[in-house]
Amino acid sequence: MTIKLRQATISDLELLKYWDTKQHVIDCDPDDYEWDWENELQRDPEWREQLIAELDARPIGFIQIIDPYIEETHYWGKVQQNKRALDIWIGEEKDLNKGLGTIMMQLTIERCFKEPNVDGILIDPLKTNTKAHRFYKRLGFEFIQEKDFNGTACFVFELKKATYKNLYN
């Protein structure tokens, strides 16, 4: 079983729109944020990577990595430099709870910390998404604070580089 991350392209448009209709994907997305896939898949700003995870060449999920300090909408508000912030979901219900998300995250964490300046990875699950809280804690993320993002209560977690070095190396 091999999971690989590759850049999302406009060829993934229909799949990403289809995954957006899945209840478990809708449930994790704060305030009905509109991803505007058609436009976004055709631009490549320096502060972002949009990735598709493939299991033996079959697309199974999506990951976005941003630099929250320079991201243009300043979604994260006041945030330190040298961080990365993630969004992640698996598309099909049948692919949940099989350990695939864990491997996707491990690959993503490695990718983020390959950049020598990056000292922490942030994630902002809904306050109510207790399954995701457990998932991130297992991966070494620590609870930082509760934070309101556009009227939605979220928990902020961070995987610090020092923790990563202890756990993953």
Ligand SMILES: CC(C)(COP(=O)(O)OP(=O)(O)OC[C@H]1O[C@@H](n2cnc3c(N)ncnc32)[C@H](O)[C@@H]1OP(=O)(O)O)[C@@H](O)C(=O)NCCC(=O)NCCS
């Ligand atoms: C969050 C998410 C990416 C996690 O991915 P996942 O592949 O389901 O996660 P894992 O399979 O690694 O772990 C989830 C559970 O499956 C269990 N599991 C892992 N491997 C397993 C296996 N081989 N057999 C049975 N269970 C397994 C884990 O123990 C874990 O149990 P828990 O829910 O009691 O903590 C995925 O659930 C998802 O896309 N959810 C919807 C979107 C979402 O919430 N995204 C996060 C927004 S911040």
